[in-house]
Amino acid sequence: MGAADLRNAVPPARVGSFFGFVGVTVVLAVGLTAAPLVALPGDLAALPDAFWIMAALAVVCDARPFVPPGQRHTSAVFPSICFTFAILVAWGLGEAVAVQTAAVVVSGWRLRYVAWRTAFNAAQYACALTAAEEVLQLGPGTAFADDRLPWTGAVALAGAALAWFVVSYGLVSMAVRLRFGDPWWPTVRRGLAFESLATGSLLLLAPVLVAAARVSAALIPLVLVPLFAVYRMARLSADQEHLAALDPLTGLPNRKALLVEVAEQIRQHAERGAEGKPDAHLALLLIDLDRFKNVNDALGHEVGDRLLVAVSERLTSALGSWDMVARLGGDEFAVVSAGLTGVDDARRVAGRVVRALAEPVSLDGLPLDVGGRSASRSTPTTARISPP
Known part of the structure; x- marks a missing residue:
């Protein structure tokens, strides 16, 4: 069985409960995001160049996601998270979900995911973005007021990022538990440090991206430099953890x-x-x-x-x-x-x-x-x- 088959396999005894959860997650995501997505076509003409640059970078960057080696329960690192969270902050939920879904389709094709896995990832991110949007609505209305980021806006952004992470990681952890039969807390704890470091860094880059876009759309591609640093940091962290469990001579587990x-x-x-x-x-x-x-x-x-x-x-x-x-x-x-x-x-x-x-x-x-x-x-x- 090849690597792609292992990534897409579900033990026969767990097919019912696992795919039931996947189906519920997809239906929930559709229900939460249907209204803003339906209204999106009428807003496309008014979107600025900054949006289209972010959207293009989100899709292009997800064509090469980073998959941690040797970690069955840890998901890949998708750079699009940075751009879609910034789009959520600057333009709204419908725009962010549409771009994130396009990026997920590209990354799913690149990683040879089956349809159910791509659909679940898209639904997972849609639910996470919806949770973040709800937290932002509790703030001052807009994170950036008069081209400034007040303390209340900063708190709202931090809360939105936390809500995004909790919902996304919670859905993935539950899916892993149902797929492999692992207990809840060990499943959550196993990849928490890596996910917090990698995903948290991407989410917290988003406000910087929004601020740069407000100055000039030409500054947006410059975020690729810190984004590459996050990518390298995640790779080095995962590689060190992976190598610590390998025999240096044979490459077998130690x-x-x-x-x-x-x-x-x-x-x-x-x-x-x-x-x-x-x-x-x-x-x-x-x-x-x-x-x-x-x-x-x-x-x-x-x-x-x-x-x-x-x-x-x-x-x-x-x-x-x-x-x-x-x-x-x-x-x-x-x-x-x-x-x-x-x-x-x-x-x-x-x-x-x-x-x-x-x-x-x-x-x-x-x-x-x-x-x-x-x-x-x-x-x-x-x-x-x-x-x-």
Whole structure:
């Protein structure tokens, strides 16, 4: 299963509740924004150049969103948020929702999202913009009065940005919970720091963009410089978090990532068991390479490192997309395999591991026979599997 398929997949047991929530969100968004969108065609002719520049930049920038690596529960960073929030502040809800929807369609095509995911993202942003608009209406009427931003306007903008974030992140967190079955609070907490930093920075750039547009529309493209800085900041933050969970030699998840995954899988298993829900088994396979020390001693650590990389590639190729292959350190690897029906499935996974290591690894024409031993622990039954 490819990366795009994994992003668009929904577990069969969760299809009903998940798509029910998606449908309700879309219907709610349509109901909240129908009136301003219907009135929008009559207002288009009066919109200034600044609006069209912001709209074009929103769509163009979302053609290259930033997707954090290795984070299943964290959404991509969409630069259009900055421009559409500024459009909301300067011109109103209908204009902002229309531009945001166009940007979502472009980013959905770019990321190869299926129709339901693009529709949900558009609805999510429409609801968030509506919440922000309601908060702005509680302020002085317009954030910028006589080309100045009074303290009351600044407070209204901050409140609107907070409302936007709470609604958007809340909808995404609920969708993730229904899609993957995770508890509410861990789902919210998992990506909160990253989302707050990235999305908050984009939202707070919007008032600067509005102020620049009031001086001259020619100043609007200059916001691309701080926007690029936000993009780089989000990328560096996500990359650091991602690299901290990877083995630097093989690129596989490391011991820390393995422990997090096992703890999460066991917690989900226990929760479903306590609720009396049917559940699949989880298997943890520990793999120890044979004769690896002999290779290191005879041929050197450089050859040993190349051998470990080759072994990691074999293990990854032999197992499924939903299985996690991790390197614990030295010549020790581990596999977490979820969704099994019992011990026999765990034995079959272990068999694939043993067969993958049975053939010698050829490095520079030299066959290296290391083989491997594996032991497996599955929930709720324990078994040990050894090579034949």
